Amino acid sequence: MKVVRIGDYLVEKNFITEEQLKQALDKQKETKHKIGDVIIEMGFVSDVDVAKCLAESLRQKYIDLDNAALMPDIIKKIPEETARKYSVIAVDLKGNRLTVATNDPANYYITEDLRVLTGYDIIPVVATKGAINRAIGKMYSADQVSSVVEAATKEKEEELSLEDLKNVSEERIENAPIVKLATAIVENSFRKDATDIHIEPFANITKVRIRVNGDLVELMTLSPALHVALVTRFKILSGMNIAEKRIPQDGRMSQVIDGTTVDLRVSNLPMVYGEKVVLRILAGDESVRRIQDLGMTDYNYERFVSCLKVPQGVILVTGPTGSGKSTTLYAALGEIAKPNLNVITVEDPVEKKIANINQCQINDKAGMTFDAALRSILRQDPDIIMVGEMRDAETAEIAIRAAITGHLVLSTLHTNDAASTVTRLVDMGVEAYMVATSLIGIVAQRLTKVLCPECKKPRLSTDEENELMGIDHSIMVYDAGGCGKCNNTGYKGRTAIHEILLSTPEMASLITSGAKADEIQELAKEQGCLLLRDNVSKLVQEGVTSIGELIRVTYAV
Numbered sequence: 001m002k003v004v005r006i007g008d009y010l011v012e013k014n015f016i017t018e019e020q021l022k023q024a025l026d027k028q029k030e031t032k033h034k035i036g037d038v039i040i041e042m043g044f045v046s047d048v049d050v051a052k053c054l055a056e057s058l059r060q061k062y063i064d065l066d067n068a069a070l071m072p073d074i075i076k077k078i079p080e081e082t083a084r085k086y087s088v089i090a091v092d093l094k095g096n097r098l099t100v101a102t103n104d105p106a107n108y109y110i111t112e113d114l115r116v117l118t119g120y121d122i123i124p125v126v127a128t129k130g131a132i133n134r135a136i137g138k139m140y141s142a143d144q145v146s147s148v149v150e151a152a153t154k155e156k157e158e159e160l161s162l163e164d165l166k167n168v169s170e171e172r173i174e175n176a177p178i179v180k181l182a183t184a185i186v187e188n189s190f191r192k193d194a195t196d197i198h199i200e201p202f203a204n205i206t207k208v209r210i211r212v213n214g215d216l217v218e219l220m221t222l223s224p225a226l227h228v229a230l231v232t233r234f235k236i237l238s239g240m241n242i243a244e245k246r247i248p249q250d251g252r253m254s255q256v257i258d259g260t261t262v263d264l265r266v267s268n269l270p271m272v273y274g275e276k277v278v279l280r281i282l283a284g285d286e287s288v289r290r291i292q293d294l295g296m297t298d299y300n301y302e303r304f305v306s307c308l309k310v311p312q313g314v315i316l317v318t319g320p321t322g323s324g325k326s327t328t329l330y331a332a333l334g335e336i337a338k339p340n341l342n343v344i345t346v347e348d349p350v351e352k353k354i355a356n357i358n359q360c361q362i363n364d365k366a367g368m369t370f371d372a373a374l375r376s377i378l379r380q381d382p383d384i385i386m387v388g389e390m391r392d393a394e395t396a397e398i399a400i401r402a403a404i405t406g407h408l409v410l411s412t413l414h415t416n417d418a419a420s421t422v423t424r425l426v427d428m429g430v431e432a433y434m435v436a437t438s439l440i441g442i443v444a445q446r447l448t449k450v451l452c453p454e455c456k457k458p459r460l461s462t463d464e465e466n467e468l469m470g471i472d473h474s475i476m477v478y479d480a481g482g483c484g485k486c487n488n489t490g491y492k493g494r495t496a497i498h499e500i501l502l503s504t505p506e507m508a509s510l511i512t513s514g515a516k517a518d519e520i521q522e523l524a525k526e527q528g529c530l531l532l533r534d535n536v537s538k539l540v541q542e543g544v545t546s547i548g549e550l551i552r553v554t555y556a557v
């Protein structure tokens with residue numbers, strides 16, 4: 001069989017150009033990395049596309065490991081040390097044939113070593129290196145947490161104190177049971193797709209809970225004897241003062257998990273039984289999503305993209321904390337940030353670091369407030385400005401003035417729906433005519449939980465539920481069940497719902513006249529704005545989410 005080099009194959013399939021391949025080959029001479037990895041690092045093509053092309057060129061199968069059903073018994077056919085050494089994971093076993101996912105399927109030495117080690121014939125399939133590392137971390141770690149907790153618990157309390165560990169060798173620190181426990185908590189939370197980790201002290205127990213799909217679920221319980229040392233470890237990692245235990249502190253840390261650098265924002269608050277720590281898991285640098293992946297309907301997507309084509313004005317994304325506003329803003333920036341534009345953001349904190357975008361971190365203690373940063377940014381010749389949040393009247397007014405004077409401004413507000421955003425700005429002290437003149441559009445959004453496809457339970461809707469959905473007959477709807485694949489929650493993941501208000505001449509005139517929120521909403525509906533409840537109702541009718549989620553979102557607005 002003719003061997004095709006992956007770089008040439010990517011050119012042949014029009015994933016990259018000859019010029020891009022030449023640039024990658026030049027970079028490869030410096031880094032000595034595999035050409036496929038270099039092409040991915042340079043951002044020419046995604047790791048998934050490279051893996052699929054590699055599989056196709058070798059006439060092999062590609063496997064999406066992130067969504068594959070992996071069996072622990074089969075995985076353990078390859079020891080963890082070997083799996084990590086070669087970046088491989090066993091995915092299937094039929095007779096004497098062990099199917100192994102790898103990102104280097106043409107490497108005969110790996111295949112032969114695995115054959116000798118396992119005693120099986122090895123059938124390679126292709127997966128991305130990132131997906132393999134995530135699968136290894138998730139599948140091999142399942143049995144390790146309890147042993148780490150047990151080891152930490154057995155240690156004497158005085159030996160667990162970390163105040164003196166700064167003078168000890170790095171190797172001893174990393175091997176300390178409490179250090180392993182802190183690492184394991186973050187790793188397991190990340191692998192369960194948690195957004196927050198809560199370490200909570202009570203009288204006779206310390207609870208570790210994680211927020212998954214918007215709900216807090218218990219990860220583990222610990223002996224209170226471990227609490228002080230565990231908190232101290234996180235304070236050290238996040239740059240807090242470990243001697244100060246009377247006042248709240250904030251910090252930031254990062255940890256490499258399955259090959260991905262994960263940033264965490266850490267908050268420490270003194271409670272009755274000790275200090276409570278909450279860690280917010282921030283998305284990594286490479287996780288900026290495209291607008292197409294935000295869960296918008298085709299109709300809303302077209303409305304949103306039409307907003308982004310306007311060269312000057314203000315676009316606002318609104319919703320409560322944790323509704324995905326920042327993700328939408330970052331996706332919008334990814335869409336409109338071009339090499340010939342100067343894009344500057346002012347954020348608190350900078351949640352995702354994006355290449356080729358100037359990002360400014362707020363520091364209130366040093367006097368670097370939103371309004372101070374905004375004034376300086378306007379002297380930096382910006383084309384596009386992203387303001388993390390309009391927190392006060394001064395910030396809002398500067399941002400609106402920047403939009404009127406020829407800049408594209410993107411920002412967020414905490415409001416219940418699109419229409420009330422207009423009245424909120426006026427209430428904050430921004431003149432109604434300025435809002436009307438500058439406004440391009442408002443995107444209100446929420447996150448709604450998605451039913452687990454494996455265990456959702458069908459039934460016919462009631463008359464009351466039909467009324468909620470705005471339909472006149474009963475249909476098949478689904479309730480949450482509970483199975484191993486969704487951790488018995490009945491839900492797996494979340495999707496966003498949106499309502500998008502566009503500023504038309506009629507809308508601008510209405511806003512200038514000082515209209516109330518309900519009048520603005522009425523005109524928006526006439527002009528084609530689908531409300532949040534319309535969006536979630538459609539998802540219920542499609543079997544994506546439940547009536548319970550419809551009620552939660554409906555009564556939130």
